[in-house]
Amino acid sequence: MLRQKAFVKKTKSGKVVRVVKEHYLRDDIWCSLEACKGCEHTEPVLSSTPNISKLFPLPHYIIPDTNIFINQIDMMEKPQMTNVIVLQTVLEEVKHLSPSIYKRVRDMITDREKRFYVFSNEHHRETFIEKLKDESPNDRNDRAIRVATKWYGNHIKDLKPSVSVVMMSDDSANRDKAAADSLQAASAKQYIESLDDTELLDMLTSATDLDEGNRIIYAEHLTPLHLSNGIKNGKFYQGKIGISSHNYLEGSIFTKVNGQETTVLIVGRENLNRAVDGDIVAVEILPKSEWRTTPTGVVVDEEEEEAEEESLRKEKKESTEGSSEDTVMTDADKSSSEPTPEELASSQPYAKVVGIIRRNWRQYCGFIDRKSVHTPAGSTAPVNVMFYAMETKIPKIKFRTRQAHSLLGQRVIVAIDSWPKTSRYPFGHFVRSLGEAGDKSTETEVLLLEHDVPFHEFSKQVLSFLPTEGENWIVQPEHFVGREDFRSLNVCSIDPPGCTDIDDALHVTPLPNGNYQVGVHIADVTHFVKPGNAMDLEAASRGTTVYLVDKRIDMLPGLLGTNLCSLRSNVERLAFSCIWELNDSAEIVSVRFAKSVIASKASLTYEEAQNRIDDDRMQDDLTKGIRTLNMLAKKLKQRRLDLGALTLASPEVRFSLEHDTQDPVDVEMKELKETNALVEEFMLLANISVARKIFEKFPDSAMLRCHPTPPAANFEKLEKAVARMNIQIDHSTSKTLSDSLDNAVLPEEPYFNKLLRIMTTRCMMQALYFCSGAKTEQEFRHYGLATDIYTHFTSPIRRYSDVMVHRQLYAAIDSSVSYGSELTDKEDMNELCAVLNHRNRMAQHAARSSVELFTHLFFKNKTEEEEGYVIRILKNAFIVLVPKYGIEGIVYASAKVPKGSKAENGSNGPAAGQAVLVYNPDTDSLQSTEVVPEGEPPKVQIQLFQKVMVQITIDDDLKGGGEGGMRQKLKMELLKPWIEGISVQGECNKDDPAAVAHVTALATPAPQAKAGSDKKRGGQETQKRGGKRSKA
């Protein structure tokens, strides 16, 4: 049967056309019930023994409406939820409302075990309905859902054993109409409550049970219309908010203000106004009088935070009805003194969030705060608890659970649902538990989720695009078509030990004219990965392979990455080659590119290659070739350095893992050999040559990589600090910077130069992928490598950028290659670059977290005393780098409660929590507060580059109340210099007179409180803390 629907439509150009939409109604759409023999379905999806609930007499199939999928998707994804009929009406609405949820629904539909059946009710003759006059599209769709539910009910009513259908909807009006039509219906809550499944109950999103107050805490968000008008007329600025990982009450957006790109700071709960890291927000610049001096980053002290909360709770109890003024959040920093005019001139603009343009909420890993669980142990009554995300940028999340006690000590995933203006914290719901906190595999999963690293197995569909020969795939005669045969060349690869994904190999051949032919051969990944297929899309979305200490999350299936594409020795492999003629000075005479077939003669480690170079007895062609390459690489490197390429440093370490348990048994700094540099030089050269070629072919859409010049402000503190040592840093160009780094040597401090390079690295901007059409040629520049153009070509097995670059290069060298808009569309390329930049950054962070996790395992039950250097000064703390382990830790500049001291507020030292050192912005240092004669330095001072002794342990006093709280934290405590109230006693300072005096003082009864002006303040501080502590 064919129905026609005709309507008129106005085209873009204003022409009115008549559109006829044909709508076929069919009789061959089946119910897909196993027990139904009347329908002709071949592989029925719905089981003959469906769900059971106390609410309904018969086993039944669930028919959810659109909002159930939109609001309760986490619950629907649980394995308990099966035998669901997804109506076409619902699926289409979900697709329209949320592409990401639509994808999740589709995934459930393809999962056979979920038994989700899509019923095409809109094409079924008996369930299709026309919209009634005066009926809204919404009402029409609700009716379509009821009609389909009714059809199912009738269709299956005579089956044996008896079954039924239940419509699930949180819309009570829709349920009432269903009841009037004698259909079975339930809300998600009614239905789940009847199942007695605590896990499912926890997943229901319901803000009503969480909301405990009606006091307005935050300003109302403006409407989308208001926001877009405000942005258009320049009143508001739009940007993606990034929250500081040191302080979740400090955020910033990067945007153009008065034509200048600048960082706008948003500080304090009130100004952040419920924005969460990653949200796209609209901000309004605050009046200048409300700007503060440049913040140095304050570490939010958890305890202070809790104290604030405690007082808030009291305040709430005491004041039954607060005026709107005192209900507005006070934030701790607000009382800080007004900035002086000079400070203002140099400070960054401050702003407040006026509205959210797009939320970036996702699921977060973390744990339940033990202190927020007030029910007796073992209780399964629903209780509101607080959740801490592992990411310190994320605010605490309040959610309701019946499993509070069994979830303590576990890593759990929680999603944010809403953040009403009456709640200090966002509301969320429980998603799932990952396992015991502290367990290596659980924590690894946590860090992958936390950094948004896709780590699921490759789907069958992705794997279906692998060569059908599998591991037996070999180079065939037909592969030589269009390829050069380089099998006779002395190609070899040089990699770290244990490398299984070999992307690159090299060769050199002396030419009769005295020059050299040098080839870089890169795995020909795009021979196997074709644009747009499932494998390609998966690789594009992963963006990069992620390397953790004990595992690797691949971008491509293993068959390609570690086998068919890996350029192992003694097998024929397809390659994409870059061939130069270089003269004796390593200058390029000519360059060409070719698809090829190679047969590598040796897969060497850096060490093996180095040994060959050094061993004079080895005179075979391969070894001689490596020596030639080494000679040329040194010349290439020298030329790069002469041009101003930077040699930076990172405090990277390598763990030795015990074979069976994969536990770390030793840690050492990564060591670089000359041969590392050899390979690197030729890879850089290949990347530069390829960048020029693809930019020539695709001036508007070439995938390139730039490294922006760092702004002067990034170097301010570093320059100031080294000036004390009579060292100048000139960062005006990378050349001057490179020279000043070379000259910055302190004979008495051999580590200083490396430390300076590490700190310089942190002043740099991130290198980024970009589409050539989106920048001017001046902006292409790669600052660190001192080259005018750059891209990534040499690692297509583990970077998707290189896959794109291979496709562009192929199109550039062979005019017969056909390609689609994926290589030419500027917008698409821009978008892809944004995804790859994000994945790249996250991969780096995940790798770092993995090192951190292993560092903590390594330090478990150890107490080490090590030399470290102050590398960053914060307002109330400083950060120390310990070179031996490449680790950093925070040392707080506030007095702590001495361990073992009962008299928390009576010892002769500074009161707990009181700042012992205060920040001096003029010198960027922390100094003691005593009054000193003019011109004299303070008694104690902590400055950048200062050498200190620290004691390293693993903090067992975990946030969230012990075991299973925050990820174990490395605890660094100061040993030398001795600072009363901050330092601790250890092995290396046990003879320090000050430390000895401190211990003696602790042993004697506490003297009466000191006289003097600071007595009152100190006393109060301590009391507040003391009071809270006894509660905890």
Ligand SMILES: [Zn+2]
């Ligand atoms: Zn049927």
